[in-house]
Amino acid sequence: MGLKVELRARHSDNRGIYYSETKRAVIYLAMHETLEDIYKTINHEVYHHCFSEADEVDNMDEDMEERLIFCIQWAEESIA
Numbered sequence: 001m002g003l004k005v006e007l008r009a010r011h012s013d014n015r016g017i018y019y020s021e022t023k024r025a026v027i028y029l030a031m032h033e034t035l036e037d038i039y040k041t042i043n044h045e046v047y048h049h050c051f052s053e054a055d056e057v058d059n060m061d062e063d064m065e066e067r068l069i070f071c072i073q074w075a076e077e078s079i080a
Contacts (some may be wrong), residue, residue, distance in 0.1 A: 016041040016071035
């Protein structure tokens with residue numbers, strides 16, 4: 001089973017969240033200001049899924065995983 005992404009309009013404390021047990025990501029639209037911002041959050045949750053599927057989450061704590069995703073998402077701007 002692949003990743004399932006759900007979009008929700010209600011408010012939440014999160015912009016998005018990934019559930020590895022069910023391979024599901026929930027994106028809270030009310031927490032975003034632009035379509036590009038929504039795309040970045042979807043990509044962020046997809047990275048969580050990819051790390052989980054590659055069994056890399058056992059090698060990282062939550063802070064390390066978030067930092068790696070941040071670096072990946074900003075890599076293009078960093079090298080330019």
